[in-house]
Amino acid sequence: MAEHRTMQRAALLDAARSLLSEGGTDALTFPALAERTGLARSSVYEYFRSRAAVVEELCAVDFPVWAAEVEAAMAGSDTPEGKVEAYVRRQLELVGDRRHRAVVAISASELDDGAREKIRAAHGGLIAMIAEALGDLEHRQPRLAAMLLQGVVDAAVRRIELGAAEDPSAIAEAAVSMALRGVLGD
Secondary structure, three states: HHHHHHHHHHHHHHHHHHHHHHHOHHHHHHHHHHHHHHHHHHHHHOOOOOOOHHHHHHHHHHHHHHHHHHHHHHHOOOOHHHHHHHHHHHHHHHHHHHHHHHHHHHEEEEEEEOHHHHHHHHHHHHHHHHHHHHHOOOOOOOOHHHHHHHHHOOOOOOOOOOOOOOOOOHHHHHHHHHHHHOOOOO
16 A cells, blocks of 8 residues: 555656646646546645645655766766866756756746755755865855856756757857856956
8 A cells, every 4th residue: 555655656746747847837736636647636635735745845856866967977077177067067968857847847936935945955965066166176255156157057957948049059068168267267
């Protein structure tokens, strides 16, 4: 029975990812979750008390996976500059991934404090990773630079997702160039 509940919970989270990546947080409704999973709407409430609870659990499950992907890419480089480049590139490579699109949709939405706190904690992990590399580059304010660098990445993500005129690879190159030149300056 517990295994069945775990499978249904996983199916609900997967349906939530799809809904978020297709239509943003407005698409994440209990009737839509019920329809996608074949569960009765009342059953969805047995697993999650609210939309915010679904969002919180997705954050708890997906953000660490995403952060681990970025961390692994950074670990593959021996130089601080290489780590900065890997940090930018890996996040932009993940743009098409459903988990990432769901995370972006969640980040852009109106959230309750619990979900916002989970996102802040996950982003804090990403910021700490890149701040260390920036510290190795002897940047005077590595944490501030890390937050600004994440802003560059977030802007590049939005540009790619909007289907901007530029090719995604051109956007990635511009973001990497901006990150490297910017973080090496005063």
